[in-house]
Amino acid sequence: MEMEKPIYLLLFLLALLVHFLINKLLCWRSSPQLPPGPFAWPIIGNIFQLGRKPHVSLTNLALTYGELMMLSFGGHHVAVASSPEAAMQILRTHDRMLSGRYVPAVATKLAHESVFPSIALSEACDDAWRSLRSISISELFSAKAIESQANLREKKMMEMVDYLGRKEGEVVNLEKILFATTVNSISNIMVTRDLVKLDSDGGNERLQQLIRTIIEIVSSRNLADLAPMLQGLDVWCKRKARNILVEIKSLWNDIITERRERKDGEANTRDFLDALIQNGCSDDQICMWLMEFILAGTDNVWNTINWSLAHLLKHQEAMSKLCDELSQTTDGNVLRESHLPQMAYLDACIKETIRLRPPGPFLVPYRAVQACKVMNYTIPKDSILLVNFWAIGRDPTIWKDPLTYKPERFLETKLDFKGANFIYIPFGEGRRLCPGLNFVVTQVQLLVASLVYHFDWSLPHGMDLADLDLDEKFGLSMMKEKPLLLIPSRRKRSTG
Numbered sequence: 001m002e003m004e005k006p007i008y009l010l011l012f013l014l015a016l017l018v019h020f021l022i023n024k025l026l027c028w029r030s031s032p033q034l035p036p037g038p039f040a041w042p043i044i045g046n047i048f049q050l051g052r053k054p055h056v057s058l059t060n061l062a063l064t065y066g067e068l069m070m071l072s073f074g075g076h077h078v079a080v081a082s083s084p085e086a087a088m089q090i091l092r093t094h095d096r097m098l099s100g101r102y103v104p105a106v107a108t109k110l111a112h113e114s115v116f117p118s119i120a121l122s123e124a125c126d127d128a129w130r131s132l133r134s135i136s137i138s139e140l141f142s143a144k145a146i147e148s149q150a151n152l153r154e155k156k157m158m159e160m161v162d163y164l165g166r167k168e169g170e171v172v173n174l175e176k177i178l179f180a181t182t183v184n185s186i187s188n189i190m191v192t193r194d195l196v197k198l199d200s201d202g203g204n205e206r207l208q209q210l211i212r213t214i215i216e217i218v219s220s221r222n223l224a225d226l227a228p229m230l231q232g233l234d235v236w237c238k239r240k241a242r243n244i245l246v247e248i249k250s251l252w253n254d255i256i257t258e259r260r261e262r263k264d265g266e267a268n269t270r271d272f273l274d275a276l277i278q279n280g281c282s283d284d285q286i287c288m289w290l291m292e293f294i295l296a297g298t299d300n301v302w303n304t305i306n307w308s309l310a311h312l313l314k315h316q317e318a319m320s321k322l323c324d325e326l327s328q329t330t331d332g333n334v335l336r337e338s339h340l341p342q343m344a345y346l347d348a349c350i351k352e353t354i355r356l357r358p359p360g361p362f363l364v365p366y367r368a369v370q371a372c373k374v375m376n377y378t379i380p381k382d383s384i385l386l387v388n389f390w391a392i393g394r395d396p397t398i399w400k401d402p403l404t405y406k407p408e409r410f411l412e413t414k415l416d417f418k419g420a421n422f423i424y425i426p427f428g429e430g431r432r433l434c435p436g437l438n439f440v441v442t443q444v445q446l447l448v449a450s451l452v453y454h455f456d457w458s459l460p461h462g463m464d465l466a467d468l469d470l471d472e473k474f475g476l477s478m479m480k481e482k483p484l485l486l487i488p489s490r491r492k493r494s495t496g
């Protein structure tokens with residue numbers, strides 16, 4: 001009799017599980033007003049349909065289920081928009097209800113550990129979010145602020161050019177050099193100092209590792225995201241959040257303390273850190289905020305420059321058109337930021353690169369703050385919304401020969417980065433539009449122009465440039481699968 005008890009218990013638990021599964025299945029099927037989508041298993045949902053390249057998998061699924069489809073991951077509804085019309089419905093027509101942010105569990109934990117001011121991870125477009133955005137735009141990204149930073153960016157660009165000049169004839173890993181240059185360009189406009197060394201062989205790993213860790217854990221699925229009912233048990237997630245916080249504080253604390261102790265009149269420039277201190281921000285708030293801009297503005301930016309050069313090297317016809325444009329515009333003088341507005345072909349090359357290699361294939365996930373009807377379907381409250389810009393950028397009904405690298409298409413159409421009719425939205429649109437957009441465009445154009453203007457590039461082991469591989473690897477920022485290893489040699493007409 002005693003032996004039978006565990007069997008009854010097991011049967012009881014099994015019955016509960018079957019009941020739960022059947023309920024889930026019935027619920028799923030009896031929601032006809034949800035957008036169509038593939039069958040989702042209870043709890044795990046469609047996780048196994050994502051594969052190693054979710055942007056490709058979701059683009060293929062959209063061919064079957066349409067421009068607005070619904071999937072499920074870890075108990076969350078996930079709506080995916082794969083056409084300009086569906087993107088417009090989310091980003092413009094219903095933006096008041098759909099422009100919340102999905103915040104991963106680990107970031108929520110981070111918020112509980114600190115006062116966590118974040119623009120990108122503000123769950124709603126509330127007053128705190130509005131004031132963070134407006135300070136950052138006025139201090140860092142307004143037209144006036146961007147213009148006043150020109151000398152700093154040019155200085156960092158010349159340091160990169162000098163460094164590459166010293167490496168003439170050697171194989172360099174362009175990613176590492178671009179990483180250091182983009183980090184220092186941003187850190188200089190924020191705190192007027194370099195965070196990493198350009199010539200450090202391995203010395204930049206601490207920051208690079210910290211950035212990677214934060215990005216990895218914020219984007220990876222942890223227990224609490226997969227099964228929200230298990231959040232209480234997710235000690236691991238909490239511990240991770242705490243460890244990151246310690247690292248972030250140790251990166252910025254000395255800089256902030258030094259600045260607070262500086263006497264009036266000791267500095268001749270005022271930077272973003274001064275503005276935050278004057279606004280009465282606490283050290284913790286400042287740490288998190290500076291980190292947010294380093295996170296948002298490093299990998300995305302250097303990846304875009306890396307991809308731009310890779311495409312130009314592979315397409316020598318485009319490269320020689322760009323060289324001609326650079327020679328005509330600079331007329332043998334030092335390349336300056338003021339030359340950039342005159343270079344339409346450079347602008348077109350970068351737009352074409354971003355169309356094919358958007359750093360964020362799904363933009364940044366949104367959240368429905370209220371239930372909402374979109375294209376006659378119901379999007380339940382708290383659904384996650386993805387806009388598959390990767391799919392829109394390669395849609396053959398929008399772009400002629402979509403897989404071909406052809407910068408000229410942007411000369412003909414004059415599309416800007418703000419979306420036009422939602423066919424080109426790599427920086428999002430509407431109230432959540434990337435605040436760093438003007439900074440990014442200037443920074444990317446300047447660095448791509450300088451790499452092309454000052455150097456000829458070849459591949460190691462005498463490899464033909466036409467054989468350069470352009471495979472991509474999915475991550476929070478979409479990277480080249482293999483690092484870009486190149487040999488620089490100074491162009492004869494270079495003035496640097």
Ligand code: HEM
Binds near residue numbers: 301363437440
């Ligand atoms: C190639 C570089 C970049 C790309 C492609 C990019 C793209 C994006 C996208 C798609 C979004 C989401 C927009 C939306 O939700 O509608 C975004 C948001 C954001 N970006 Fe960028 N970005 C880049 C660089 C930067 C830089 C350099 C910074 C700052 C230093 C920055 C700061 C932000 C912030 C703070 C947000 C959150 C905005 C909000 O939620 O209100 N980004 N970015």
